[in-house]
Amino acid sequence: MTENHSPNGKSQELVITRVFNAPRELVWKAWIESARLAQWWGPKGFKMMVAKLDLRPQGVFHYSMQAPNGPEMWGKFVFQEIVAPEKIVFINSFSDKDGGITPNPYMPNWPLEVMNTLTLEESNGKTTLTLRGGPINATELQAKTFEEGRPSMQQGFIGTWEQLDNYLAKNS
């Protein structure tokens, strides 16, 4: 289900793969229609409210999640690339009600922004969802985008899980 190799063999990304018993069009809609997204995106018991959904490059999806008897937390996506019905590239971060970028309220030490590439492939009525993702440094990304004139992904990932586990096993 989880691997760390991209198709060309370069071990630089964290990749999660799932197969859903649903046609791709339905899976696609679940991602891009805010009423549907609200049903599964947040943790169980949380109520999701959409403030804004602008589905195009540099468009923003701005939403809040209300914990049962708890605080309201905001999040946002900034879309980089959208290819219906097969690909969405977006940067996800925690946010505030004004749409800024804020740290994860529970883990303030963790990276602010995460780049996600979602792809959907259909076969025999089932959809394979592949998610590649990890932290990015937004300033670097913006600088790169300006230079190269198109979105680029910082390949800021660990090599293989095995290598990492080896280091940790030997050194803990």
Next chain:
Amino acid sequence: MVEYILNLNSIFGALSDPTRRDILSRVGDKELSISEIAKFYQLTFAAISKHLNVLEKAHLILKRRQGKQQLVQLAPAALKDASEYLKHYESLWNDRLDSLEQYLEAIQK
């Protein structure tokens, strides 16, 4: 706090390069001097130094001077932090995708 956030980003940046990952695997086993490290690669001493600087900035290695040599060893705490983060990320997404699966099942009934 801000310093630490940036550091996790610099850890992933440091680890994105295969030469640097390879260097880490070697100094994970034992402390090596910079010239010993350089022998493993077809790179200039300057290029190796550059790689080591990136690793040091990310707190992935420690350098110490012994006489004329600089010795390099792995500093595993940073890798642990990065590993914990990735595990969290993976588990967050697995939960979310479980939720998506349940949603898709429910609407197709």
